[in-house]
Amino acid sequence: MGASNCKSFSPKRSSEVKPSKSSNFSTKAENYDKTEVYVEDVVCKETDIQENEMKLLPLGDDGKILLIKQKGELHAIGTKCTHYGALLHTGALGEGRVRCPWHGACFNIKTGDIEDFPGLDSLPCYQVSVDKGLVKVKAKQSELLGNKRVKGMVRKNKCNSETIVIVGGGPAGATCAETLRQEGFEGRIILICKEGVLPYDRVKLSKAMDTDVQNILLRPQCFYEQNNIETVFDIEAVKLDSNKKTVYLTCNQEYKYSKIFLATGSQARRPDLPGVNLQNIFVLKDFKDSSGIQKLLKEDITKKNHIVVLGTGFIGMEAAAYCADKCASVTVIGRDCVPFKSVFGEEIGMRIKKEFQNKGFGIPDKVKIVGSLEEMKFFAYYMKNCKVIAMSSVGRDPIVSDFANYLYEGKILTEDEVEKDPIAWIRNKPKDLQTMPISTS
Numbered sequence: 160m161g162a163s164n165c166k167s168f169s170p171k172r173s174s175e176v177k178p179s180k181s182s183n184f185s186t187k188a189e190n191y192d193k194t195e196v197y198v199e200d201v202v203c204k205e206t207d208i209q210e211n212e213m214k215l216l217p218l219g220d221d222g223k224i225l226l227i228k229q230k231g232e233l234h235a236i237g238t239k240c241t242h243y244g245a246l247l248h249t250g251a252l253g254e255g256r257v258r259c260p261w262h263g264a265c266f267n268i269k270t271g272d273i274e275d276f277p278g279l280d281s282l283p284c285y286q287v288s289v290d291k292g293l294v295k296v297k298a299k300q301s302e303l304l305g306n307k308r309v310k311g312m313v314r315k316n317k318c319n320s321e322t323i324v325i326v327g328g329g330p331a332g333a334t335c336a337e338t339l340r341q342e343g344f345e346g347r348i349i350l351i352c353k354e355g356v357l358p359y360d361r362v363k364l365s366k367a368m369d370t371d372v373q374n375i376l377l378r379p380q381c382f383y384e385q386n387n388i389e390t391v392f393d394i395e396a397v398k399l400d401s402n403k404k405t406v407y408l409t410c411n412q413e414y415k416y417s418k419i420f421l422a423t424g425s426q427a428r429r430p431d432l433p434g435v436n437l438q439n440i441f442v443l444k445d446f447k448d449s450s451g452i453q454k455l456l457k458e459d460i461t462k463k464n465h466i467v468v469l470g471t472g473f474i475g476m477e478a479a480a481y482c483a484d485k486c487a488s489v490t491v492i493g494r495d496c497v498p499f500k501s502v503f504g505e506e507i508g509m510r511i512k513k514e515f516q517n518k519g520f521g522i523p524d525k526v527k528i529v530g531s532l533e534e535m536k537f538f539a540y541y542m543k544n545c546k547v548i549a550m551s552s553v554g555r556d557p558i559v560s561d562f563a564n565y566l567y568e569g570k571i572l573t574e575d576e577v578e579k580d581p582i583a584w585i586r587n588k589p590k591d592l593q594t595m596p597i598s599t600s
Contacts, residue, residue, distance in 0.1 A: 234284075236266065237284075237307065255267060259278075322346060323348050332350055333350070333358035365478045396423075475491060
């Protein structure tokens, strides 16, 4: 693949440069794949790139390469992270690897191999040479256009009696299955998925809730078939007997194993509070959750729903951005009134907040949520026409607390109670609910 035509160049000892162990590179030109179309050209002068520098440079009519100089050697690899396509020259160059600026995937600068995730595919790696002070790069045209490659995998050997069972159909389970084949495991591999679908990119669910899950699969079914990886869907592991080396599944199924890898992931935490299991309350864990939210948004043709998102991190803000033009209003509530403050700092967080507010988002300035989910006193929901206008609270705010109790107990306020009760205006003006201060400090 890409690493097979990869060669580093050292100006000081060019005659002694050898390919890495993971590479099948041969310096003999006649060993190139004659069925491939190659692109070769000068990309820059040797003096144009400094030690520990990365340069994005054109190659041929439409191609681009990432040229890196480290320890006096020149390396050329693909330009974009194989996960979401971030330009790697804007990332960080470490010791022998480049790190993606978006989600931290790492790639070996000599081979292009992916060494840290997220992502599954490696980068193509190209031949580099220097002649009379000019840096020349040679690459397969197909790899220039594709910018990714799949590392070679071994086939299943019928004589190998070992079985490795992977419990969990997420990215960790999928990566484990691939890595086993890449590292030479020739036995049986069984991937058990609780969901009724192959491993997929869950991160995209908050960005586009109307996404067809089949369009975000990490690998298609044919990939698992070609590499002899068995997949089992819609079934859950319920018991593990390490003495018998057996994993038991629902529907009275069981599998014997030589080794087992548990990658069951985590569940979205739901606090044990009144109202948390009401019909229109969602967490965002899998594609069924995103599909449920999308269904309600689609049914709300007149855009009368008011949506409250609990969480000012990436998932919460992405979900809010997606819902913004599909409902009457979106209010985002977090532990701090400045989104992303803990990640980017208050200044950048305020700029992001203003951008969201300019687009009609409600991010109340006086809202501050502190403590863990276990410390939250309740969630309060206003039901109208089978739809939910929601707000959540912490602390000891008596107004909101009383309101939560009224809802939970199913009480109806009388006209006299409206006169005396401090929350009566909420009952009379449900449209204002989403802008009511929830917990002030």
